[in-house]
Structure formats: C-alpha cells, structure tokens
Amino acid sequence: MFRKIRYRLFLSNLLVLGLVLLGSAFAVRLVFISNLKQQANERLMAIALNTAGSAEMDEGEFEWEMEFSPQLLEEAQQAFQWFDPKGELLEQQGSTRYISTLPLAAEPTVRSQIDEKGLEVITLPIFDKNNRQLIGYLRATQSLEEIDETIAKLDVGLAVGAIVAIVLSSLGSGWLNSQAMQPIEESFNRLKQFTADASHELRSPLMAISTNAEVALTYPEGIRPGDEEKFQAIAMATEQMSQLTEDLLLLACTDRVSSFEFERINLTTLLTDLIKLYKPQAQTKQIELKAEIAIGLWLNGDEAKLIRAFTNLIQNAIQYTPVGGEVEVSSKRLGRELLVTIEDTGIGIDSKHLDRIFDRLWRADRSRSYYEGGSGLGLAITKAIVERHKGTITVTSQPNVGSCFDVRLPTATESKRL
Structure with missing residues (x-):
C-alpha cells in the first residue's frame, strides 16, 4: 500500500517539477529570443540610419558616401541596396546570399520584415535634407543564422x-518522500500490530463467553424460561465478534511474509471442491450454482488463504442473489495468467460505490439493506490475499442485474516464491 503511495507522490512531484521547469524554460526562452532579435534589429537599424544619412541629391543625381568592405559585410552577414524614388535598383553591396528577393514597397515609411530566406529586412525612405523630398530608398538586410544557432544552443542548454x-530532484524527492512516509508507516505498523494483538487477546474471553452461553443453552432447566432468549442473543453476538476478531487478525497478518506459506497449488481442484461445498447452500436458497472450471490450472500460493479469498466471493454471490437467481464460477488460462470469474444475478452494486467495495468495514447499505451481511471485511481480506499473490481483482456491477468479480493470478511458471 505504502509503495503505491510513494510511487504516486514521486510521480506527482516529478510532474509538478516538470511543469515548473517547462514554464520557466519557456519564459526564459521567450524573453531571451525577444531581446536577442530586438538587439539585432536595433543594430541593423542604427547602421541603416547612419548609412541613409550620408545620401543626398547632387545636381539631380542620387549619391551616397558610405562604402562597405566586402569582407566586413560577409562577416556581419549583411547587405545593402540603394533604390531611386521609383524603386529601381541603383547599387547593392554584399553577398547575394544576404540580398532579399522581396519586392520593394515604394512607400515613404520605415518597414521591417522577415523574408522567405529568413533574412531581416529594413527599408528606409531617404529624403533630401533641404526640401524634404523623397530621393530614394535604402534597404539593409542581415542573416538570422547566428541568432538561430544561439537559440539552438540555448535549447540544448535548457534541455x-x-x-x-529532474534527475537530481527525483533523487531528492525519493529521499524526502521516504522521510515523510516513515513516521506514517511506523504509525500504521503499530496500529496493525495493536489490531493483531487485540484480536489475539480477545479470543480467550470471547471463547469463555461462547462456552458458557452454550452450556447454559444445553441445560435450559437451570435457567429461568425468560433468560433463554437472552443467552441465545449472547451466543449469536459472541459468534459475530469472534468472526470479526478472526477477520481483523487475518487482515493484520496479510502483509507479513511469514504468514503466507507458498507452494504449488492445483487451482482446478481448489475451485471444484469449493463448488461442491457450497452447492447445498445454493440449492437451499433455490439458486443455481454453475461451474465451468478449466483443467490443469496451477499456481504458486498459500492454499488456505486462497480458499478464504474465493470462499468470500462465492458466499457473497450466494448471499446477495435472490431466490431463483444464478451464480457462475468459471476459470481459464490467459497467457501467463489464470482468470477466475465469479458472476451472479444478484442485487448488484451502484457504480458510485464500486471504488469503495474493497474498503474495510464498508458496505453499500442502501443496496443491501434487505440482506444480512457480515463484518464488512470479506472483500478487503480477499483483495489483500490476491495482491499478496501478485494478482489483481476487479469488479463490474449493475443494480438489479448482478455483479462480476474477476481475479487474475500468475501461473506457477511466472509466480515467484515470496
């Protein structure tokens, strides 16, 4: 039980940590890329503005003074183009790899774009310093390959x-979970030990009460006529308390390895004997108890505990099936598993209660109010026994239709001695 809780806590911690890391990494990446691109844009814009400032009209000719070294342009992965007011290309500097193929938008506004080659493009209109008339355009482009490489390195670093x-946190989380669960496990173990001790100590006084009540009922001449019913009530209550004590003791011992004696068991014989045992009880209640047991079903397990588990399921099926109903017990091999199914046409269980029927001391009182139940520990005991055999138990049910319990156990070749 605590192993599952630890596993859930471990996965929950990793999930929360993963979400926090993912959110933080996304935020860092978003801010970093935004700043990186903004800085690159500002640098290109500054160069473009400085270059555009050198252009002027001289005797009706559009002239500029800025000239760039091809080597510097190649290193900076930049290129520049000059256009006349009509958008005709006058000159360009830089490698054709960094020349944009976008058509020039002949508008007297500053434009910043990204073309299909992944180049950043800034287009500046150039005006005459004297009369403020449009005299041409300057288009500056630069590659974003370095930015993309930086982003790729950032992604690798973040990953x-x-x-x-996550690795360090998983180790820390495992240690913290162990520290947090240790006092809970110790408290639970002490509670189980107390339950086992109390159940064991209650056996003697209950036995004494039961014996004395039986003696009184055996020799009724020694008691007043009106007291016989009281002694019968005492005997019945004592029997119920004794059964509850035995159930609590069994539940307290299910997690102890020493309490289970594993050996090779013929499940076919075990189930067949149980069917023969409970057939008279089913006939008395006018219930048809059917069986379809496959032969040659072997597993490693504790025979006494498995008998108790399947007895609980068969007894429940008979108890909660009305007169004239059916109970069917079937078994078969499914690969490396043995499947045992106990299906009835009884009162059924509401779907909202299905996740609680294996809880200790819980019963769906509304759906079973007309039937006399036991201590409410039978299914909890059955589940504990099945899980100690490395198996699983599931249930499907519909009110007034019936219930179906499926028990899956590993075969003898797959089961290990525990």
Missing part, C-alpha cells in the same frame, strides 16, 4: 539543465 534538474 540538459532540465534533465539534470
């Missing part, structure tokens, strides 16, 4: 950091 953080 590696996240993996390292």
Whole structure:
C-alpha cells in the first residue's frame, strides 16, 4: 500500500517539477529570443540610419558616401541596396546570399520584415535634407543564422539543465518522500500490530463467553424460561465478534511474509471442491450454482488463504442473489495468467460505490439493506490475499442485474516464491 503511495507522490512531484521547469524554460526562452532579435534589429537599424544619412541629391543625381568592405559585410552577414524614388535598383553591396528577393514597397515609411530566406529586412525612405523630398530608398538586410544557432544552443542548454534538474530532484524527492512516509508507516505498523494483538487477546474471553452461553443453552432447566432468549442473543453476538476478531487478525497478518506459506497449488481442484461445498447452500436458497472450471490450472500460493479469498466471493454471490437467481464460477488460462470469474444475478452494486467495495468495514447499505451481511471485511481480506499473490481483482456491477468479480493470478511458471 505504502509503495503505491510513494510511487504516486514521486510521480506527482516529478510532474509538478516538470511543469515548473517547462514554464520557466519557456519564459526564459521567450524573453531571451525577444531581446536577442530586438538587439539585432536595433543594430541593423542604427547602421541603416547612419548609412541613409550620408545620401543626398547632387545636381539631380542620387549619391551616397558610405562604402562597405566586402569582407566586413560577409562577416556581419549583411547587405545593402540603394533604390531611386521609383524603386529601381541603383547599387547593392554584399553577398547575394544576404540580398532579399522581396519586392520593394515604394512607400515613404520605415518597414521591417522577415523574408522567405529568413533574412531581416529594413527599408528606409531617404529624403533630401533641404526640401524634404523623397530621393530614394535604402534597404539593409542581415542573416538570422547566428541568432538561430544561439537559440539552438540555448535549447540544448535548457534541455540538459532540465534533465539534470529532474534527475537530481527525483533523487531528492525519493529521499524526502521516504522521510515523510516513515513516521506514517511506523504509525500504521503499530496500529496493525495493536489490531493483531487485540484480536489475539480477545479470543480467550470471547471463547469463555461462547462456552458458557452454550452450556447454559444445553441445560435450559437451570435457567429461568425468560433468560433463554437472552443467552441465545449472547451466543449469536459472541459468534459475530469472534468472526470479526478472526477477520481483523487475518487482515493484520496479510502483509507479513511469514504468514503466507507458498507452494504449488492445483487451482482446478481448489475451485471444484469449493463448488461442491457450497452447492447445498445454493440449492437451499433455490439458486443455481454453475461451474465451468478449466483443467490443469496451477499456481504458486498459500492454499488456505486462497480458499478464504474465493470462499468470500462465492458466499457473497450466494448471499446477495435472490431466490431463483444464478451464480457462475468459471476459470481459464490467459497467457501467463489464470482468470477466475465469479458472476451472479444478484442485487448488484451502484457504480458510485464500486471504488469503495474493497474498503474495510464498508458496505453499500442502501443496496443491501434487505440482506444480512457480515463484518464488512470479506472483500478487503480477499483483495489483500490476491495482491499478496501478485494478482489483481476487479469488479463490474449493475443494480438489479448482478455483479462480476474477476481475479487474475500468475501461473506457477511466472509466480515467484515470496
């Protein structure tokens, strides 16, 4: 039980940590890329403005003074183009790899774009310094490859950091979960020990009460006529308390390895004997108890505990099936598992109660109010026994239709001695 809780806590912590890391990494990446691109845009814009400032009209000719070294342009992965007011290309500097193929938008406004080649493009209109007339355009372009490479390195760094953080956090989370669960486990173990001790100590006084009540009922001449019913009530209550005590003791011992004696068991014979045992009880209640048991079903387990588990299921099926109903017990091999199914046409269980029927001391009182139940520990005991055999138990049910319990156990070749 605590192993599952630890596992859930571990996964929950990792999930929360993963979401926090993912959110943080996304925020860092978003801010970093935004600042990186903004800085690149500002640098290109500054160069473009400085270059555009050198252009002027000289005797009706559009002239400029800025000239760039091809080597510097190649290193900076930039290129520049000059256009006349009609958008005709006058000159360009830089490698054709960094020349944009976008058509020039002949508008007297500053434009910043990203073309299909992944180039950043800034287009500046150039005005005459004297009369403020449009005399041409300057288009500056630069490659974003360096930015993309920086982003790729950032992604790798974030991924590696996240993996390292998750690994370290998983180790820390496992240690913290162990520390947090240790006092809870100790408290639970003490409670189980107390339950086992109390159940064991209650056996003697209950036995004494039961014996004395039986003696009094055996020799009724020694008691007043009106007291016989009281002694019968005492005997019945004592029997119920004794059964409850035995159930609590069994539940307290299910997690102890020493309480289970594993050996090779013929499940076919075990189920067949149980069917023969409970057939008279079913006939008395006018219930048809059917069986379809496959032969050659072997597993490793504790025979006494398995008999108790399947007895609980068969007894419940008979108890909660009305007169004239049916109970069917079937078994078969499914690969490396043995499947045992106990299906009845009884009162059924509401779907909202299905997730609680294996809880200790819980019963769906509304759906079973007309039937005399036991201590409410039978299904909890059955589940504990099945899980100690590395198996699973599931249930499907519909009110007034019936219930179906499926028990899956590993075969003898797959089960290990525990």
